[in-house]
Amino acid sequence: MKRMLSVVVAVALALSLASSVGAQPDTLAKIKDTGVLTIGTRTGSPPFAYINKNNEWVGFSIDLVEMLVKPEVQKAVGKPIKVEKKESTPPTRIPLLSSNAVDLIAGTMTDTPQRREAVDFSLTFFYTGAQFLVKKGSPIKSVNDLAGKRVAAQQGSTNAKILREKYPQAQLREFPDQPAAFQALLQGQVDTYTNDGIQLYGLKAKAPKPDEWDVVGDFYSEEPYGMALRKGDAKFKAAVDAGLKTGFESGKYFEIYETWFGPKGELPYPLTPQVKAYLLKQIGK
Amino acid sequence: MNYQFNWSVLWSGQSGVWLLQGLITTVEISALAWVLAAALGILSGALRTVPWKLARALATFYVEFFRNVPLLVWMFFWYFGVPPLLPRAVQDWIFNHSAEFWAGMFALGVYHGARMSEIIRAGILSIPRTQFEAAMAMGLTTFQAYRLVIVPIALRLIVPPATNDSLNLLKNSSVALTISVAELTFQTRQIETYTAKAIEALTAGTVIYLVLCVGIAAIMARVERRFAIPGLIARGG
Numbered sequence: 001m002k003r004m005l006s007v008v009v010a011v012a013l014a015l016s017l018a019s020s021v022g023a024q025p026d027t028l029a030k031i032k033d034t035g036v037l038t039i040g041t042r043t044g045s046p047p048f049a050y051i052n053k054n055n056e057w058v059g060f061s062i063d064l065v066e067m068l069v070k071p072e073v074q075k076a077v078g079k080p081i082k083v084e085k086k087e088s089t090p091p092t093r094i095p096l097l098s099s100n101a102v103d104l105i106a107g108t109m110t111d112t113p114q115r116r117e118a119v120d121f122s123l124t125f126f127y128t129g130a131q132f133l134v135k136k137g138s139p140i141k142s143v144n145d146l147a148g149k150r151v152a153a154q155q156g157s158t159n160a161k162i163l164r165e166k167y168p169q170a171q172l173r174e175f176p177d178q179p180a181a182f183q184a185l186l187q188g189q190v191d192t193y194t195n196d197g198i199q200l201y202g203l204k205a206k207a208p209k210p211d212e213w214d215v216v217g218d219f220y221s222e223e224p225y226g227m228a229l230r231k232g233d234a235k236f237k238a239a240v241d242a243g244l245k246t247g248f249e250s251g252k253y254f255e256i257y258e259t260w261f262g263p264k265g266e267l268p269y270p271l272t273p274q275v276k277a278y279l280l281k282q283i284g285k
Numbered sequence: 286m287n288y289q290f291n292w293s294v295l296w297s298g299q300s301g302v303w304l305l306q307g308l309i310t311t312v313e314i315s316a317l318a319w320v321l322a323a324a325l326g327i328l329s330g331a332l333r334t335v336p337w338k339l340a341r342a343l344a345t346f347y348v349e350f351f352r353n354v355p356l357l358v359w360m361f362f363w364y365f366g367v368p369p370l371l372p373r374a375v376q377d378w379i380f381n382h383s384a385e386f387w388a389g390m391f392a393l394g395v396y397h398g399a400r401m402s403e404i405i406r407a408g409i410l411s412i413p414r415t416q417f418e419a420a421m422a423m424g425l426t427t428f429q430a431y432r433l434v435i436v437p438i439a440l441r442l443i444v445p446p447a448t449n450d451s452l453n454l455l456k457n458s459s460v461a462l463t464i465s466v467a468e469l470t471f472q473t474r475q476i477e478t479y480t481a482k483a484i485e486a487l488t489a490g491t492v493i494y495l496v497l498c499v500g501i502a503a504i505m506a507r508v509e510r511r512f513a514i515p516g517l518i519a520r521g522g
Contacts, residue, residue, distance in 0.1 A: 091474075094481055098288060118481045150380060155462070155471065156478035173385065173465040180463065183365055189380050 027103050027229065027236035032077040039065055040088030040102035046202060047266035048108045048126075048225075057085055060260040061106040061227075064125055064247070067256060069104070069227075072243035076235070090156060094118050097230055104229050104240065110158055110196075111226035120237055121226035123244045123282050125253075127275045129219020130159040131197040133185065133204060136214050140192050143220040146170035152181040152190040159194050162221050178203065196223045202267050224278075245283050253279075294480040295489050307472030308493055314390050314468060315455045321394030322454060326401025327440075331431055333402065334409045344402070351399035356460050359396050363388035364464040389461030397454045404446045408439035441512050448505040452498045469493060 031037050041049040041061060049059035066083055074081055088096050088105055096102045097119055111121040132151075134140050140149060147169040153160035155174040163172050173190055175181040182203055185193045193200070197215060204213045227244075229237055247253035254271070261269040294300060325347075332344035351359075364385060368376050379387070412435060420430035459470035467475075473490035477483045 091477070091483070095483065114479065114481060148381075152465075155465075156474060161479070171381070174467070174471070175465050176463055184465075187365060187369060188376060189364070189368070189384065 025100075025230040025233040025236075027233050028073070028076055028239065030100075031073060031081055031103065032079070035079065036082050036084050037065075037070065037073055037104065038084045038086060038102045040086050040093055040096050040105045040107070042089070042107040043087050045108050045199075047260040049106070060256065061108070061125070061225075063256050063259070064244070064253070065104070065106045065227075068247040068252065069106075069240050069243035072239050072246065073236075076239040093228065097228060100230075103236070104227055106227045108196075108199075108225060109228055110223045112158060115228070118231065119228040120231050120233065121228055122237065122240045123248075124224035124226050124279065125244055126198075126225040127278050128196045128198040128223045128225070130162070130194055130221040130223065131200055131215050131217045131219065132192045132194050133182075133200040134192045134214055134216055135185075136212055138192065138214070138216075140216065142217040143167060146192075149192065150190040152184050152193040154178065154181060154195060157195065158221055158223065159196070163194065182207075198267075198269055201269055205267060248280060248283050248285075288484065290485065291480075291482055292485055294476065294482045294485055298479070300476045300480070300486075300489075303472040303475055304469070304489060304493065307467065307469035308497075310386075310467055311455070311458050311469040312497075314386060314393065314461060314466065315458045317390050318393035318397065318458070319451060319454055321390070322397035322401045325395065325398030326405050327436065329398070330402040330405025330439075331409065331436055333406045335427065335431070348399045348402045351395050352403070354396075356392065356396050356457055357463060359392035360389060360460055360464050363392045385461070385464045385466050389458070389464055389466045393454060393458055393461070397450060397457070400450050400453075401447065404443050404450060405436075405439060407446070408443035409435055411442055412438055438514070438517070441509075441514060441517070444505060444509040444512075448502055451505070452501060455497060455501065456494060 039062075041057075041059070043049070043051050043057070045059070046052075047059055048061045049057070052058050062085065070081065070083055086096070086102050088102060088107065090109075093105045093107070093109060094115070097105055105119075109115075111124060115121070132140055132143075139145060146163075146167055148171070150171045150173060151163060152173050152175055153163060155176050160172060160174050163170055173184065175184065178195070178199070181190075181193050181195075184190045193203075195203075197219065200215045204210050204215060207213055227240060229240060244253070247256070257271060258265065260266050261271070295304070329344040329347050332340045333348070335341065367388070368379065368384065371379070416438065417430055417435060420434040421427075425433065458468055461468055462471040462474075469490055473486045476489070477486040480486070
């Protein structure tokens with residue numbers, strides 16, 4: 001009996017020790033041990049992260065990690081490292097991060113107060129907002145024209161949440177993925193499809209007849225994209241932020257932006273002065 | 286893994302209301318689909334055993350066609366495929382009146398009708414041929430023999446497999462979330478995205494499905510005992 005008790009105590013101690021270690025993540029130490037920075041990113045979200053025609057896994061978010069974050073992390077651990085990519089989707093990304101399967105989420109993740117309760121976010125590296133994709137000539141011009149209209153949104157998106165709470169006069173239809181929502185718009189099941197503006201521009205560009213579609217409306221939500229990391233890992237967060245900050249200061253960030261979103265980029269999406277000011281304000285400029 | 290459980294997300298905020306709404310939608314769509322499936326199943330299951338060739342062929346076609354295409358495809362078929370065949374004004378009307386709910390209901394009902402049909406057919410085939418012959422000898426027509434003798438006995442025999450498929454129908458109703466029906470699984474995922482508490486939300490959904498299914502199974506077990514014909518079936522105990 002006594003022996004059993006001591007085993008139980010030992011196990012309990014080991015568990016509490018393990019959990020207290022887990023409570024203070026030290027990603028930089030892990031990267032130093034393994035020489036690898038593992039990022040969770042998307043495979044089908046051009047131009048942020050996707051598999052291109054040559055079967056390469058590329059994108060804006062990936063470039064930011066490779067060119068801005070990686071050098072800074074190398075400086076912090078004092079040796080060259082490799083960046084490895086794993087697929088992460090909206091439902092899997094937070095679990096992947098908290099189970100240590102990946103160290104950093106760099107894709108299309110919006111920085112929200114709710115998510116901040118589970119993870120920490122880097123500086124904002126992209127800024128967009130919700131707009132509407134409509135057939136040319138549609139009476140819908142902004143979020144104020146939605147009364148009685150059928151509006152498609154993606155399940156679990158921040159846009160769907162805002163519409164449900166603030167614009168209940170719209171008939172909200174939530175689809176699990178973008179292709180289904182767009183199909184519903186094509187066929188008239190819904191009058192418009194709402195998502196982050198950048199996503200809608202991407203959809204319009206890929207549509208069979210891009211000229212038939214318009215992206216309309218001012219941003220009715222703010223969608224700052226950030227890189228997510230384990231909560232409470234201040235040293236790692238400092239390294240990631242330093243990388244992005246250097247990018248903003250040196251202009252390297254804007255060069256990368258041009259490659260992907262410039263007139264000749266994968267998806268032209270000009271950086272408006274407001275957005276540029278928003279990004280620079282983060283580093284006190 | 287340093288996951289922190291927070292079960293209060295299930296009753297704080299709107300979670301409770303959402304779960305209730307999801308539960309109601311799941312029960313509604315499943316109940317309506319079940320009625321449709323039972324009607325189609327009994328009809329086509331009986332027709333597959335009648336002595337009329339054309340009726341048998343039609344019923345066989347229905348069963349093979351509808352049970353051999355994935356349910357997900359039927360959902361898309363009824364939601365995306367059928368409406369464009371209707372006039373524009375009708376389309377607009379149904380799109381404004383829960384088209385997704387009815388499309389999901391039809392997909393579920395017609396798909397499970399085909400499966401129910403096979404169960405009913407098995408039930409009918411397990412009745413000795415002499416029952417049918419005796420009914421005819423009593424002066425009943427074929428239709429009367431089916432309505433008054435064969436089908437009522439078959440329905441009693443198939444309660445266990447029919448219960449099984451009814452539970453499948455209830456659980457399969459979650460596929461309707463792909464065409465934006467806000468049923469229980471949909472609401473579970475919604476709570477998950479609002480609170481980032483996946484395990485709690487999924488647990489709530491799981492428990493509700495479990496309670497529903499166990500409840501239905503218990504009711505069906507009572508139905509089975511209540512309607513059993515003494516002496517008809519060999520029982521273990």
